[in-house]
Amino acid sequence: MHKGVVYALLAAALFGASTPFAKTLVGQVAPVGLAGMLYLGSGLGLLACIAVRALSTDAKPTGLTRSDLPWLAGAIAAGGIAGPVLLMIGLSLTAASTASLLLNMEGVLTSMLAWFVFRENFDRRIFIGMLLIVAAGALLSWEQAPAFGVPWGALAIIGACLCWGVDNNLTRKVSASDALQIACAKGLVAGSVNLGIAFAMGFRLPAPGTAALAGLVGFGGYGLSLVMFVLALRHLGTARTGAYFSAAPFVGAAISLLMLRETPGALFWIAAALMGAGIWLHLTERHEHEHLHEPLYHAHAHSHDEHHQHEHDFEWDGVEPHSHPHEHEPLRHSHPHYPDIHHRHEH
Known part of the structure; x- marks a missing residue:
């Protein structure tokens, strides 16, 4: 299997597993504060990894350059600050299993931006796969819509996915640089900003055990996952990485059903089948032609x-x-x- 695919699937598994664990923390910690703790946990954990790497090897990875900073700043603002806050709000209003599958919209929105804004190539097979995933997301939103009013939980999660779609496309611009450094910078900056906003709103730190759990979930689901995602961007491009990353919600949904004992309805399983078909189309894609390297x-x-x-x-x-x-x-x-x-x- 292509190593870029392996990186993308590892990123998906780590992020997908974090969703139900974050759901268990939503009732204990305010959404903005939790988002900050998750990202700060990822940044501090990756900072420790960088320190260990520096002590254990003389190799010098390719660091970020001055020209990379505007792209990275935009990625942090969209994906590291706005996205997590919207996700935590959505999780407070939505079942974790449904929220996990709704997160598949990140791959769709990432690809749409890559194709139509950043001009990355795609073919009919990839496009049909995305249509199936969109249909599944629409079914999930419809299933949890209230009798009157707007399904704010689903919309908040889709908004988070849009933020991460912007983040992913901007991060691709710097993906040749050190993945640990990129993910660490995102975690430290986004975590500090979100916690600062939370404290200004009257947030108080939870019990040490809860804070430690949030940091650990953030390190795995946001930190290590993002390192794998950046490596996948380097090898696959944005749209394909987003497509493989669409496996994440199935990991989260499976854990949610086992850990939180949720009972999804029939539309959940129809949506899962549609998303599975869409991901299969992406996984079986083959792209080959004569091309010129400038x-x-x-x-x-x-x-x-x-x-x-x-x-x-x-x-x-x-x-x-x-x-x-x-x-x-x-x-x-x-x-x-x-x-x-x-x-x-x-x-």
């Missing part, structure tokens, strides 16, 4: 494969993967590929 100069972790046949202007010890600025010569060839950081060509 000259490109960038830096990222790489091994000397067919796309990296360059000389070194420094003494190299032969260890791979390694990271340094390098230049790609023009190359025309054909092979199965995704719109990764080396395949952002026109069609």
Whole structure:
């Protein structure tokens, strides 16, 4: 299996598992405060990982550059601040199993933005898969709609998904840089801002055990998951990563049914079948054609494969993967590929 797919599925599993655990904390912690604690937990946990990496290896990953900062700032504002708050509000109004499947809308909205705003390529098979996922999300919203009024819980969760869709597309712009550094910066900044807003609204820290649990859930579901997601963006592009990430809600829904003993209705299972069919279409996609690589100069972790046949202007010890600025010569060839950081060509 392509390593980008593995990264995306690991990101999905970690994030999906966090939803029912976050649901158990919603009644104990105010939504804005909980969002801050989850993200700050992810940032602090990843900061510890960076410290351990620095002590255990001499390798220097590709760090963020000044040109990366505007993209990262926009991603943090959308996905790290607005998105989690909307999700916590939605979880307070929606069953965890339904909320987990509604989170599939993140993949749909991520892909729509990637295709029509950021001009990433797609085909009919991927588009049909997204239509099935959209239909499933509509069914879930309809199922939990009140007799009168607006299904605010579902709308809040879909709003969170839109924020993360913006976040994912902006993060793709910096995905060649160190994934740990990107995810750590998001967690620390978003967590601090959200907690600051919460304290200004009168928030008080919960019991130490509750705070520790929130931090642990955030480290796994937001921190490690985001590291895997950034790596997947690097290898798959935004839309395909969003498609594979659509497996996340099924992990969350399964845990919700077992842990919280929720009893979903018939529409839940119909929606699950539609989403499963949509994900299957994405997983079985194959994209291959002759394409031209334009000259490109960038830096990222790489091994000397067919796309990296360059000389070194420094003494190299032969260890791979390694990271340094390098230049790609023009190359025309054909092979199965995704719109990764080396395949952002026109069609």
